[in-house]
Amino acid sequence: MTKQFIISPSILSADFTKLGEEIQSVIHAGADWIHFDVMDNHYVPNLTFGPMICKALKPLALTVGHKPVPIDVHLMVEPVDALAQAFAVAGADLISFHPDAVRHVHRSIQSIKSSGCKVGLVFNPAEPIGVLSEVIEELDLILIMSVNPGFGGQSFIDASLNKIERVRKLIDASGKPIHLEVDGGIKIENIRLVADAGADAFVAGSAIFGQKDYAGVIQRMRDALKG
Numbered sequence: 001m002t003k004q005f006i007i008s009p010s011i012l013s014a015d016f017t018k019l020g021e022e023i024q025s026v027i028h029a030g031a032d033w034i035h036f037d038v039m040d041n042h043y044v045p046n047l048t049f050g051p052m053i054c055k056a057l058k059p060l061a062l063t064v065g066h067k068p069v070p071i072d073v074h075l076m077v078e079p080v081d082a083l084a085q086a087f088a089v090a091g092a093d094l095i096s097f098h099p100d101a102v103r104h105v106h107r108s109i110q111s112i113k114s115s116g117c118k119v120g121l122v123f124n125p126a127e128p129i130g131v132l133s134e135v136i137e138e139l140d141l142i143l144i145m146s147v148n149p150g151f152g153g154q155s156f157i158d159a160s161l162n163k164i165e166r167v168r169k170l171i172d173a174s175g176k177p178i179h180l181e182v183d184g185g186i187k188i189e190n191i192r193l194v195a196d197a198g199a200d201a202f203v204a205g206s207a208i209f210g211q212k213d214y215a216g217v218i219q220r221m222r223d224a225l226k227g
């Protein structure tokens with residue numbers, strides 16, 4: 001069976017003057033998930049959008065494709081818990097947070113799971129992954145940052161490949177169906193390398209929204225992942 005790869009376009013790089021149309025276009029272009037980057041000007045030095053925008057876009061994610069497209073919320077905020085609940089109500093399917101942004105990692109994981117959403121932990125380039133030995137069995141997703149969080153359009157940090165390889169081993173050892181997602185600087189040119197390190201889900205912002213033909217970029221990413 002061929003491996004199922006997930007492409008999750010980040011709307012951080014979309015044209016905000018027509019966000020609804022951008023979501024429709026990228027779903028028609030073959031997006032598997034929609035990556036929703038939430039920044040609070042506190043945990044990261046940038047400010048984006050909150051649950052109201054998620055709620056407004058959710059009907060598009062449900063109806064535009066042949067099947068509902070999950071909303072993959074990446075919280076770059078501190079504190080996490082109350083906002084995560086607001087995103088669950090607003091229609092998030094998957095909610096990921098940074099363990100260094102909370103005091104009780106296990107409690108925050110449980111709280112997101114009890115809201116009915118899938119849960120992920122996100123690791124910055126310099127963030128150790130030791131906490132995974134305590135909580136990996138609780139997770140649906142592990143997100144490795146291959147840039148420092150806060151902005152789209154940065155270059156992929158090559159040292160992330162080693163971390164992706166280490167996390168892949170932990171996931172395989174757990175025997176659980178946990179996604180390994182990578183976020184930052186993913187392009188047609190490097191997606192294969194990142195997959196070979198063990199990733200199965202790829203966030204891409206500027207690589208997709210920076211081109212006119214979204215479907216063409218996504219197809220070329222899938223071609224690079226094949227064989």
Ligand code: DX5
Pocket residue numbers: 010012013035037074147148149150151152153154183184185186203204205206207
């Ligand atoms: C960065 C965000 C990323 C960002 C990726 O803090 O988490 O999701 O949008 O953008 P690109 O693909 O342009 O590096």
Ligand code: ZN
Pocket residue numbers: 010035036037074183203
């Ligand atoms: Zn992100």
